[in-house]
Amino acid sequence: MAKKVVATLKKEGGVTYAKVIKAVKSEKTGAYTFREEMVPTTEVKDTLAK
Structure with a gap:
């Protein structure tokens, strides 16, 4: 039976993270x-503005 690995990035007093997914159009295809x-x-906001 497979085990599910759960990683948490949230700690008390630590930095919270967000997953940003961007659609990028390929110039070739x-x-x-x-x-x-x-x-x-x-x-x-800074990451999405790039």
């Missing part, structure tokens, strides 16, 4: 790919 990043919640 024109297809969209998705890029995922884990960023602190204070930097979400």
Whole structure:
């Protein structure tokens, strides 16, 4: 039977993180790919503005 691994990034008094998923269009094929990043919640707007 397989075991499920659960990782928590949230600790008391620590930094909380958010998962940001962006759709990026490829210049060669024109297809969209998705890029995922884990960023602190204070930097979400800055990451999406790039």
